[in-house]
Every structure is written in C-alpha cells, then in structure tokens.
Amino acid sequence: MGRVGVLLLNLGGPDQLEDVGPFLFNLFADPEIIRIPFKWLQRPLAWFISTRRTKTSQDNYRQIGGGSPLRRITEEQAYALKQRLQELGQEVETYIGMRYWHPFTEEAIARIKRDRCDRLVILPLYPQFSISTSGSSFRLLQRIWLEDPKLSQIEYTVIPSWYKQPAYLQAMADLIAQELNKLPNPDKAHIFFSAHGVPRSYVEEAGDPYQQEIEECTSLIMQTLNRPNDYTLAYQSRVGPVEWLQPYTEDAIQALGAQGVEDLVVVPISFVSEHIETLQEIDIEYREVAEHAGIHNFHRVAAPNTHPLFIQALSDLVVDALKSPSLKLSQVTQLKKKVKMYPQESWQWGMTTTAEVWNGRIAMLGFIALVIELITGKGLLHFVGIL
Ligand SMILES: C=CC1=C(C)c2cc3[nH]c(cc4nc(cc5[nH]c(cc1n2)c(C)c5CCC(=O)O)C(CCC(=O)O)=C4C)c(C)c3C=C
Ligand SMILES: [Fe+2]
Numbered sequence: 383m384g385r386v387g388v389l390l391l392n393l394g395g396p397d398q399l400e401d402v403g404p405f406l407f408n409l410f411a412d413p414e415i416i417r418i419p420f421k422w423l424q425r426p427l428a429w430f431i432s433t434r435r436t437k438t439s440q441d442n443y444r445q446i447g448g449g450s451p452l453r454r455i456t457e458e459q460a461y462a463l464k465q466r467l468q469e470l471g472q473e474v475e476t477y478i479g480m481r482y483w484h485p486f487t488e489e490a491i492a493r494i495k496r497d498r499c500d501r502l503v504i505l506p507l508y509p510q511f512s513i514s515t516s517g518s519s520f521r522l523l524q525r526i527w528l529e530d531p532k533l534s535q536i537e538y539t540v541i542p543s544w545y546k547q548p549a550y551l552q553a554m555a556d557l558i559a560q561e562l563n564k565l566p567n568p569d570k571a572h573i574f575f576s577a578h579g580v581p582r583s584y585v586e587e588a589g590d591p592y593q594q595e596i597e598e599c600t601s602l603i604m605q606t607l608n609r610p611n612d613y614t615l616a617y618q619s620r621v622g623p624v625e626w627l628q629p630y631t632e633d634a635i636q637a638l639g640a641q642g643v644e645d646l647v648v649v650p651i652s653f654v655s656e657h658i659e660t661l662q663e664i665d666i667e668y669r670e671v672a673e674h675a676g677i678h679n680f681h682r683v684a685a686p687n688t689h690p691l692f693i694q695a696l697s698d699l700v701v702d703a704l705k706s707p708s709l710k711l712s713q714v715t716q717l718k719k720k721v722k723m724y725p726q727e728s729w730q731w732g733m734t735t736t737a738e739v740w741n742g743r744i745a746m747l748g749f750i751a752l753v754i755e756l757i758t759g760k761g762l763l764h765f766v767g768i769l
C-alpha cells in the first residue's frame with residue numbers, strides 16, 4: 383500500500399494571548415466565515431474586526447489559562463489514533479492541519495510531501511459538515527492541490543462528515559451516561575445539546591447541510607443513549623449582526639428555567655475537543671445564565687477528546703476509507719447536494735445586480751455608521767454586537 387498518511391483537519395486556536403489578534407485576523411479573512419462579495423474588502427474588514435475584537439477575546443482566553451488547549455488535545459488524538467491503527471496492523475503517519483493557527487494546513491502538506499506519502503486519508507475533526515468549517519478546509523486544500531502539481535501523485539480520499547459513525551455515537555452516549563449517573567435522580571435531568579451556530583443564511587441560502595446533520599446527530603445520540611430523559615437542541619456562540627440558527631442557547635436555557643427544570647446536563651455537540659467554547663462559554667457564561675434562570679444544578683458533558691471509543695471511531699473511519707473507492711475534494715460539494723461555496727457564481731466583478739445591491743448597502747451602512755459615531759462616539763459594529 384506504500385506510505386499512508388492521515389491528515390486531521392481542525393480550526394486551530396491561539397496558544398497564548400499574543401496569538402489572539404493574528405488568529406482572529408486569519409479567521410475573519412476567510413470568505414467562508416464572513417461572506418462579502420468584494421474580495422478586496424475581505425482583508426481590511428478582517429483587520430478591522432479582529433483588531434476591535436481582540437481584547438474581549440483575550441479576556442475569554444485569559445479565563446481558561448491564557449490560550450486554547452485545542453492544539454495539545456488534537457496532538458493527543460493524533461497520537462492515540464496512530465497507536466490504535468498500529469495495533470490493528472495498519473501503519474500510518476498522522477498529520478495535523480489547522481485552518482487558522484499553527485500547525486497550519488500548509489505546514490502539514492509540506493510534511494506529507496517530505497515524508498513521501500503515497501496514500502492520504504483526509505479526516506476533518508468535525509463530525510458534521512459546515513461550509514464554515516470542513517468546507518473551508520477542503521476549499522483551502524483544493525487550492526493547495528491546484529498550485530502544486532506534485533501533489534497529484536498522492537492518492538487521497540476525503541471523509542466529508544461522519545456524525546453517524548457507530549463508535550462516535552457510542553462515545554457520546556457513554557460520556558452523557560457518565561454525567562447522568564453522577565446525579566441522585568438521573569432520569570429527571572434535562573439533556574441540553576449545544577451546537578456551535580452558523581448564520582441562518584448559510585443553511586437557507588447557501589444550502590449548508592449543517593443544521594440537518596446536527597439534528598440527525600442529536601437524535602441518533604439519544605437513540606444510542608436509550609434513556610427516558612427530555613432533551614433540547616440549541617445553538618451557541620453567535621457573533622455579528624445577522625440572524626443565526628435558532629433557538630439560541632441562552633434563550634433556551636432561560637425558557638427551561640421558567641419551565642421549572644432543575645437539573646441541566648449540557649452536551650457540546652459540534653466539537654470533539656475541549657476549547658474556548660466549552661471551557662469558557664458553556665462552563666462560565668451559560669452556567670451563569672442557568673443560575674439566573676433558577677437552574678442550580680448545571681452539569682457539562684466532557685468533549686470526546688481521547689475517549690477510547692472515540693479513537694476507535696476515528697480508526698474505523700480511516701480503515702473504511704482505505705477500503706472504499708476514493709472521494710475527491712471536488713466531489714464533496716456535489717455529494718453534499720446544493721452547497722454553494724464562496725464566491726457564489728452569481729457574484730461577479732462589475733455592475734451585476736448583486737454588486738449594485740451590495741454597493742448600495744455598503745454606502746448606506748457607511749452613512750449610518752458615520753451618523754451613529756458622530757452622535758454617540760461609538761462605532762456601528764459596537765452596536766450590532768460584533769465587537
Ligand atoms: C463546528 C464548529 C464550528 C462552527 C460551525 C463555527 C462557525 C463559525 N465560527 C465563527 C467565529 C468564531 N469562531 C471562533 C472560535 C471557534 N470556533 C470553533 C468551531 C466552529 N466555528 C471552535 C472550535 C473555536 C475555538 C477555537 C479555540 O480557540 O479553542 C472565534 C474566536 C473566539 C471568539 O472570539 O469568540 C470566532 C470569532 C463564525 C463567524 C462562524 C460561522 C460563520
Ligand atoms: Fe467558530
């Protein structure tokens with residue numbers, strides 16, 4: 383079979399407080415994260431938003447020890463996966479390609495070339511597909527492949543999403559059961575799935591399958607868990623002025639408090655490692671929301687991290703991918719049906735209707751921003767919540 387590599391894709395996170403600004407710049411400079419129809423505006427806007435957001439974001443990272451644990455945990459997962467595959471008689475080398483921070487995807491590809499891999503399995507560490515996560519990484523890889531003809535020698539296959547994988551569902555069910563079993567009356571607890579949100583337009587206009595995959599994943603986990611508990615699904619981490627998938631986690635927690643729920647068991651559902659959204663947003667911010675809503679027993683289910691069943695899930699995915707016909711990066715968007723990656727075909731240079739509408743919107747926004755800033759001394763983005 384030759385040399386086999388497994389490329390694990392993830393978002394990346396700042397290792398220390400000084401990294402927060404440049405990390406945020408990389409994130410907002412990604413057109414799959416902020417969709418604007420003018421390429422030239424992307425980087426100035428990314429610079430503007432990241433500069434203004436850095437302090438708030440640093441305060442959050444300070445609360446979890448001054449940096450993201452994502453790199454360390456992803457390295458542990460990569461190591462455990464390699465060990466397990468070795469036990470199964472499958473020698474592989476694992477590589478980590480982060481989208482917005484070290485080790486960058488480009489660095490991983492350089493190592494893959496240096497090691498002369500003949501076969502490569504591309505495995506995003508996101509169980510569900512979203513344009514903003516796996517989609518963005520696939521897009522970047524497609525560009526890297528186009529720019530480097532040598533890469534065409536590597537026989538690769540992509541795993542687009544894997545939220546139905548049985549060992550993954552069992553790992554999630556086991557982690558939930560562990561938390562429920564700590565309670566005096568486990569059946570009474572309300573299980574609260576908190577998924578990372580995306581803007582509603584991703585699903586409704588761009589055809590992102592994310593919401594459907596999250597919903598299906600949640601019910602599959604509940605079936606696997608096989609307990610009588612009530613459950614809710616809500617979406618966290620909204621940023622910016624537009625509407626995101628609803629219900630929002632904070633609203634749903636308040637509604638449950640008003641209904642008299644006393645025990646809440648929160649399950650982070652779109653990530654497979656601890657990071658700022660679990661350690662800070664859920665454990666600190668949403669715990670406080672729950673407390674105010676009268677829910678005093680707030681519990682959080684651990685992320686899969688290196689749970690043996692989760693590592694088994696990853697290794698099963700790799701073994702299956704090596705046996706199946708290969709799936710190319712260009713085939714993923716077709717497979718995910720009508721997903722429209724940025725830039726959408728209708729967005730062209732010149733005076734197209736879309737460009738005209740956007741020119742008008744931007745001019746109007748600039749004017750409103752100026753008036754607000756003159757009256758209040760604060761910029762518009764402060765009010766729309768992005769800063
Ligand atoms: C499935 C997971 C994720 C989706 C979907 C997603 C979409 C998405 N995110 C932003 C903006 C931000 N994300 C930030 C951090 C962050 N996001 C994810 C995962 C998903 N994002 C993770 C795992 C992390 C944390 C990494 C870490 O440091 O541990 C941040 C930075 C943190 C902050 O300032 O709040 C921003 C900003 C958008 C706009 C978006 C969809 C369009
Ligand atoms: Fe995010």
Ligand SMILES: [Fe+2]
Pocket residue numbers: 619659663
């Ligand atoms: Fe957040």
